[in-house]
Amino acid sequence: MFENIGWGEILVLIVAGLFILGPERLPEAAAWLGRTVRKIRDFATGARQQLRDEVGTDFEEFRKPIEDLRNLRNLDPKHVVRQHLFDGDPDPLGLNNINGTGPVNGNGTSSPTGPATTPHQVEPLKAGEKPPVDPDAT
Template sequence: MFDSVGWGEILVIVVAGLFILGPDRLPSAAAWLGKSIRQVREYATGAQTKLREEMGPEFDELRKPLEDLRGLRNFNPKTAVRRTLFDGDSDPLGMSTLRDNGNGNGATPPAAPPAAKPVERLAPDERPPIDPDAT
């Protein structure tokens, strides 16, 4: 139940409850909250049991798509793309095709990157160019 609520949030709720309800009413409010949560859980479990009894094997077929959706919580798009593009490829970047350059290590040194185009500065009162496709 408290998967997404950390200890910091619980502490803030307790301190706020202490200020709002006071130290004499806080224990009774906590007991009431605990009983209410327990009762809601019992209702939910009873409803699930009753559905399972009435629907029979169709209940499991109904739950299967929901379980598949739960599996998407841990979905990592980077891993999925990497697995799709490079699955089964022992050399995805083509590193084995580098030629021997005679220095004994069997690989050519990386090529120098192309020279960067110098940045042109604007004059003090000059307006920047506008790209109508970008706006």
């Protein structure tokens, strides 16, 4: 419950409580806070145990999807999108073939070393030739 609270934060809370409540009411307020936290913890434990008793063996079946959702907290959406778009390709943009590390055409793309991997090869534009225009795309 208080996993992310360190000693510095506790010290600040004690000093603030000392200034706000004063030294004579601070012990009483700390005791009340301790009792309240203990009651809340007991209620949560009792509710969990009552749920297990009422649901029975199906409780584990309900618990599995909740654990899966908890595991999604550690999910990196950028990594998932990158993995989906590039299908795990370590060099999706072909940047490993730049600066003489691989065969490169005049237009900066890698030259095929074997048979064509696409259904048709696109020839580069000739000098002075205008690129084709797709009116639906503009």
